[in-house]
Each structure stands twice: as C-alpha cells, then as structure tokens.
Amino acid sequence: MIETLPLFHRISNAPVLVLGEGDGADAKRRLVERAGGVVVDDLDAAAGQGARLAFIAHEEEARAQADAARARAAGMLVNAMDRPALCDFTVPSILERSPVLVAVGTGGASAGLAKQLRLRLEALLPQTLGGLALALKVGRGALRKRFPDSGERRRALDAALAAGGALDPLVDGEGDARFSRWIAAPDAGEGGLAEITLRSDDPEDLTLREARLLGTADTVLAAPAIPAAILARVRADAVRGELLPDTSPEVPASGLVVVLRRALSA
Structure with missing residues (x-):
C-alpha cells in the first residue's frame, strides 16, 4: 500500500500562501513561481483570494502549528517545512524534461535521499x-x-x-x-497468450520480461491466492479475472492475455 497519493497540481496564475522567513521560505516561493503560481504572504488575503495550497516555513514550532491550523481551517492543504506531522502534502524532488516531470518523494522521511535519487535519474534521462x-x-x-x-x-x-x-x-x-x-512503419506490439508461473510471492523475483508482460497485458487471469504484491504490477486499466482450477484460457483473437499461476513449491 502506498502511504500518499502522488498528484500533479496545476497552480498557474493561482494564489498560493507562503509564510515564513529565511532560506527555506525563499525556496518555497521560488518553487511556486517556477510552477506559475502567485505567492501570497498574508493568510487572510490568501483565503480571500481562494488559495488552496499553503506552505508554512516558520522556525518557531508554536507559530508553525498555529498558522498551519489556520490555513487548514480556511480550506487549504498545508505543507509545513521540516514538520511531517503537520503536512497534508509533501513536495518531491523534481526532475524536469518539460513537459515530462519526474517527482521523487519519500513521504517526508528524507529530502536528502529524494535529492540524491533525482540526481542519479538526471544522468539517465536525456535532455531530448x-x-x-x-x-x-x-x-x-x-x-x-x-x-x-x-x-x-x-x-x-x-x-x-x-x-x-x-x-x-x-x-x-x-x-x-x-x-x-x-x-x-510501426510494430503492432505483442499479442496472444503468455503464462507466468511464480517461483515465489516476492515481486522482486519476477524476471524483466514477466514484469513487462504484467505491465502491458490487456487481460490478466490469476489463479487463486496470487499475492496482492504481484497483482500490483498489473497495469491499472487491465481486465482482471480469476483462473479457475483445471481450466485452460482461450487464446485471444487480439490483445495480450497473461495467465498467472503458482508453482507447487511457491
């Protein structure tokens, strides 16, 4: 289960509350402006303008808690710098290849870890x-x-x-x-029937081909008790069904059907 739902939020020309002083607050202001948002530094003014996001970057704990509560009461989602318990959302480390954005988050656990992962990915993704x-x-x-x-x-x-x-x-x-x-002259891609027999319940034991098949299948037929961690690798809009014992799936006229079975020792 994922602990947070990652979303990309459009804020172009929209008011965004940013409260605080110092480098942390300045970084949040730059982030908002980079995404086209309008920085507002007064809570009442932001509420009056219909702001839906708030960044709280106070050093003092009591002040951060008070303004976070006020912003939330005004209907805003709150990010409180260095205070995960006060956050409705966290800000990922962003890799930009516009219009492609890759956001790396750790749920507030470690901004440093997110940054280093983003730097590694920078070397992998071409500028084109x-x-x-x-x-x-x-x-x-x-x-x-x-x-x-x-x-x-x-x-x-x-x-x-x-x-x-x-x-x-x-x-x-x-x-x-x-x-x-x-x-x-495009390739129509893979269709037909493919079968995967699990060697264990650990999705990390899937081969690259098996993971690709699960991620691209149109239909996945799973034998009983296939672990949820394996089924999580199936693309969200694929048709899912149960493979009944002693039955053989029909080869489709078109599309890719993947059958998931369990090995006797799995």
Whole structure:
C-alpha cells in the first residue's frame, strides 16, 4: 500500500500562501513561481483570494502549528517545512524534461535521499526526452489513424517505448524525427497468450520480461491466492479475472492475455 497519493497540481496564475522567513521560505516561493503560481504572504488575503495550497516555513514550532491550523481551517492543504506531522502534502524532488516531470518523494522521511535519487535519474534521462513527449502529443491524430483500435494502439506504443524500441525514452535523439520514422512503419506490439508461473510471492523475483508482460497485458487471469504484491504490477486499466482450477484460457483473437499461476513449491 502506498502511504500518499502522488498528484500533479496545476497552480498557474493561482494564489498560493507562503509564510515564513529565511532560506527555506525563499525556496518555497521560488518553487511556486517556477510552477506559475502567485505567492501570497498574508493568510487572510490568501483565503480571500481562494488559495488552496499553503506552505508554512516558520522556525518557531508554536507559530508553525498555529498558522498551519489556520490555513487548514480556511480550506487549504498545508505543507509545513521540516514538520511531517503537520503536512497534508509533501513536495518531491523534481526532475524536469518539460513537459515530462519526474517527482521523487519519500513521504517526508528524507529530502536528502529524494535529492540524491533525482540526481542519479538526471544522468539517465536525456535532455531530448521532453521533445519525444511533445512529438507523441502532436502525433496523437496520426497514431489514432494508424491504429483505430485503442488496444492495438496501446500495444504498439508499449513496444515502441520499451527498452530497445524505436521510441525508447532513454535513447537520445530528436523526438519529431524518431516519431516520424516509427509511425511510417510501426510494430503492432505483442499479442496472444503468455503464462507466468511464480517461483515465489516476492515481486522482486519476477524476471524483466514477466514484469513487462504484467505491465502491458490487456487481460490478466490469476489463479487463486496470487499475492496482492504481484497483482500490483498489473497495469491499472487491465481486465482482471480469476483462473479457475483445471481450466485452460482461450487464446485471444487480439490483445495480450497473461495467465498467472503458482508453482507447487511457491
């Protein structure tokens, strides 16, 4: 189970309350302005303007608690710097390849850990990643025309964006040119029937191929008592069903069906 629900919140031209002094408060102001928000430094004014987010960056504990309570009573979600117990939301470490954003959070456990993870990811994600995202956005019409069926369209994109695929996001290259070459002769992606026999209940024991199959399947049929941790690897919009004992699934005419079984010793 995840402890917090990660969301991307649009605040362009919206008022955002930021209270406090010093480097921490200044950092929150810069963050709000970077996202296009309007910094408001008075709680009553922010409430009157309909602010929905509040950053509290006071050094004094009592003052932070009081203003956090006031902001929350005014209908705002609160982030109190260095005080996880007072927070309705936390701020992740952000890696930007606009319009791609990667947010790394630890639920307030360690901002330093989030930062170091983000720095590692910086070295992996090419600067051209944003251009690829924009090419995919602009090319939606061409993609729909090429693949009218939504399932076939998703499978083609999955194949192209996978490691080693024509649109592998970790490969540096101009997004427009790569998309144009791919859409001219795309791979329809993997379909049919695949079976996975679990060696253990630990999702870390899945092979890379098995994890990819679970993440791209249109339908997943699971034998009884398959652990929730394994099923969490299935894409959220996949159709799920139970595989009854002594039954054999039918091979689909289209799409990818994955069957999950348990080994006798699992």
